[in-house]
Amino acid sequence: MEEQEAGVALSVSGAQLRLGDKHSGRQVLKGVDLQIRKGELLALLGGSGCGKTTLLRVIAGLAGLDQGVVCISGRDVTRLTPQQRGVGVVFQHYALFPNLSVRENIKFGVLAEGHSQAEAEARAAELLELVELQAHAQKLPGQLSGGQRQRVALARALARKPSLLLMDEPFSALDESFRVPLRRSFRRLQQSLGQTCLVVTHDREEAFELADQVAVMFDGRIEQCSAPLTLWQRPATRRVADFLGAxxxxxxxxxxxxxxxxxxxxxxxxxxxxxxxxxxxxxxxxxxxxxxxxxxxxxxxxxxxxxxxxxxxxxxxxxxxxxxxxxxxxxxxxxxxxxxxxxxx
Incomplete structure (x- = not known):
């Protein structure tokens, strides 16, 4: 409760996880500590295999920890199921229901939580306007462009009004001509909603353009977590400086x-x-x-x-x-x- 009063939306403490055999398997998380304040967007930046997607899965409840604690809005959720955590997740390939329309995809999570059809319709209408897809509401995902499918996935994740939104490489599958304006549009939306977000990315430009805080991760550990300008101006280690490439x-x-x-x-x-x-x-x-x-x-x-x-x-x-x-x-x-x-x- 103290963390909630202090405005901390997410707190990860001492997160450790070994994949495979508990003694000889590969240790993917090696004592990760991380905090995100309410309304902030934190970019988790690192190369392939550093553990960033595993950390996202742990926060979402899709993977368990060997040691450590995950708190969301001051509540210990370490042993809770994904459904009990109140988070939204946007995966790299969107994972939309191909047989449901855009509107039905957005309504799905609201209805699954037991809300009425009227509430689900109202929420879908609100989000279709926010992501500017009103004209495509009755289309199936296969009839949409990649950028449009990404916006549907975002709207579906926001429909349940999550306290925390987790996004795994959400723009990486798009061409640059679509990726850059879409991520900027998302950033404006996130700020207007005050939505707390964690975005996993390997793209340095994307991390620095989107985030309030950037956490640079290597080999299962967070090497530095700072505001983008601070990270550019004062990398804490040679490894961070090498990775930034600037x-x-x-x-x-x-x-x-x-x-x-x-x-x-x-x-x-x-x-x-x-x-x-x-x-x-x-x-x-x-x-x-x-x-x-x-x-x-x-x-x-x-x-x-x-x-x-x-x-x-x-x-x-x-x-x-x-x-x-x-x-x-x-x-x-x-x-x-x-x-x-x-x-x-």
Whole structure:
């Protein structure tokens, strides 16, 4: 009850789970702690096999824990069935009933909870308007596009008014031209409803665009959970920085004083590394030389791959209107010291 009063919608404490044999099976969750406040959206971000979908299944009640506690709105639900937890789930492939219309799919959960036909109809009408599918209410799922099916799955999950909505890679099956506007539309809907959500994703851009908090997960553990801007600016470990892919790293033993250290790395955002005409020893910049290895012209920017004199792999970003260096060119680069962060080994 204290957690509920404090505004915590979900609390996972010490979650441990081993798949297969209880002694020799693979440990998928290794003491996970996680909290989501009411009305927030938390993105659980990680690569394949890190345990993020297993954690979602544990929260939903679809998998049990060997150790640990799951509380939803201050209530210990660790031993409760999925139906008793009051959560909604949107799976990666939507799992709609193919023989039911859009309207009937949305009504299904409301009726299953014992509500009347009139209540189910009213809730379906409300949600069809929210997800802008009024014109498709009588269609079967097979007659809809992927984006429309995703919206039906979302409406069906929201129909029961869950205290917590769980979404497993909900936009990954869609083409980018549909995925980006749909997730932005979902974010506006989530904020307007004040719906507490946990979204599992491997897409860094999606996590940072959607979430109030991003939890980065490796090997059954959450390495860092922070607001998106904090995570971009201050990754807690080299592993998080590597995964985000937005940082250059510098061996602290190879840099000039006062940056030299016995171990660890300095990291800095890729965007902070720029070609500069700076004299070595400048007090405000770290100056280094690097050779261009390749240039990759992307839709948003050009990524220039370089190799530093110390052998480090570096990147810098160029705008499309800026002059492009040639492969083999040596560049003198300036990096503002204020942008750098030291991470110990």
């Amino acid at each position: 940082f250059n790293q510098f061996d602290a033993r190879q840099l000039a004083e006062p940056l030299r250290r016995d171990g660890g790395s300095w990291i800095a955002p890729i965007a902070a590394l720029r070609p500069q005409d700076l004299a070595p020893g400048s007090g405000e910049h770290c100056v280094l030389r690097a050779q261009v290895e390749a240039c990759y012209i992307g839709q948003q920017r050009i990524s220039v791959q370089l190799r530093g004199e110390g052998g480090e792999s570096l990147q810098l970003w160029r705008e499309h209107h800026e002059p492009l260096p040639a492969v083999g060119d040596w560049l003198q680069l300036g990096l503002p010291l204020a942008a750098m962060q030291y991470l110990a080994d």
